[in-house]
Amino acid sequence: MTIKVSIDASGGDHGIPTTVAAGIKALNVFPDLQLVFVGDKSSIQTELNKHPSSQKLSNRFNVTHASEVITMDESPSNALRKKKDASMRVAINLVKDNTVDACVSAGNTGALMAISRFVLKTISGISRPAIMGRMPTMSGHTHMLDLGANINSGPKSLVEFAIMGSIAVKYTENINSPTVGLLNVGEEEMKGNDNIKKTSELLKASNLNYIGFIEGDDIYKGNIDLVVCDGFEGNIALKASEGVASMMGHYLKQAFTKNIFTKIIALIAKPVLKDFKASLNPGQYNGASLLGLRGIVIKSHGGADVDSFFQAIKEAYLEAQVKITEKIATQVSLELEKNSE
Template sequence: MTIKVSIDASGGDRGIPTTVAAGIKALIAFSDLHLVFVGDKSSIQAEFDKNISAQKHAKRFSIAHASEVVAMCESPSTALRKKKDSSMRVAINLVKDNSVDACVSAGNTGALMAISRFVLKTIKGVDRPAIMGRMPTMNGHTHMLDLGANVDSKPEALLEFAVMGSIAVKYTENIALPTVGLLNIGEEEMKGNDKIKQTAELLKASDLNYVGFVEGDDIYKGTVDLVVCDGFEGNIALKASEGVASMMGHYLKQAFTKNIFTKLIALIATPVLKDFKASLNPGKYNGASLLGLRGVVVKSHGGADVDSFFQAIKEAYLEVQAKITEKITKQVGQQTHE
């Protein structure tokens, strides 16, 4: 089966040169992938003409012209109402029309969520879509949701997030029964506010592999496969982890360039430092899923480079391959009728 993905080629901080190069890399990696690049046709074609590798895969990509671009600072309402021919909107429309199986964008997160929800609608029985992404841990990575789509979620919504996230992790990571933890200020039963305690009871009564509360540091220890939280806390945790990674890189660079001796040590330690940098590189975990929609939509970090944006395309590819939308629809439908 051919997997078709639309690329919001003009979205993000780096735009067409990066999205096209990442797309070509994805075409090389996945032989059953077809891409539709959406944006200014002449600019996209110019990038392809520069790339010798692209010519080998010319039959597996196409271009859909879009005359507008959603700016990173633009309000979701403006993007939704006034930019109906934006690269983001056209790319999502292709999912709705069943012309492609998924959409990937590095554009404005709020606009992407608003347009996706308006155009694709949510799965029947799903109240709110949630953003799920991967976070680096000591033993690999974990998944976390919501990362910012919802900032005042009720216990029922958090249970919904857990169900959708568990399905996605199970089938994209091949984990038979993913462990689920609820983010809290402590592991003890008496800790947390009323919303957290009510959510815990719902999770205990569910069929999920719920293991209890997890604290902030547990995210990076990798104690569970899926961390569930409200989008307010999730987004803070995400941005904090990115900040810590940047800070550590800053201080390491400062320490190793202090004088001639530290520079010599840095030279000797280059292989170790490269491994360290790769382990903490946020781009390695790029590609957050907008779960709960009637179609696969993956959000890339706005400043993603070629390798990072490739990871977002890969995430979309894996979700389509695993039929995540269909599985969430079926699971939520069963719960609705119970």
């Protein structure tokens, strides 16, 4: 089976040089992958020519021209209404008309969500798509949604997130019955607001492997496969976590560059510090899924470098391979049937 992925080549902070290099890497790694690079055709061609392997791979990719680019600070509604020939939109259109199985973009998140919803629509039974990402833990990684697509999610939406996330984790990670935790301010039943208590009741009554409330620090302990939360809390938790990681990196660097002696120690400790950084490398977790759409759309971090944009392509490839959209649609319709009985 061939997996076809469209790439919004012009999207992201670094644009075509990065997305094309990552695409070439992905083609070299996954023999059954085919790519469509979308963006300014001549710039993409120029970039492709810089990669020696692109010639022998040329029967596995093509370039689709798009005349516009959505900027990172553009309003989603403006991008949706006015930029019909943006690289992002054209890349999503290719999912819609089944030319490709998935799309990857490092562009404006709000615009990606708005255009994806407009072009692809949501799966029947899903009110709004949610953004699911992977997060590092003490023993590997976990998944968390929603990371910021929805604010003020009610119990029905949160349960939808749990269903969609469970299916995605089940098939992309090969975990038969992923454990699901609901993010709250305490683990006791009495903790939290009415919204979260009602959600917990619904999750208990579901077929999901729901383990109950979890707290913010539980995200990183490595004993939960899926963390469910509203996008407001999810985004704040994600950004706060990034902030702490940066701060700790800053203090670690400061300690090792304080004076000539600490700098010598830094040289000696270099392999260990490199090993430490590798274990936490956020790039390896790049590629968040816009779950709930009638098609696979993967959001890369805007500042992704070649290796981390490659991870986002890999995520698209894996989700397309297991046909995640169909799996979610089937499960959601089963749940809806069950609830209507």
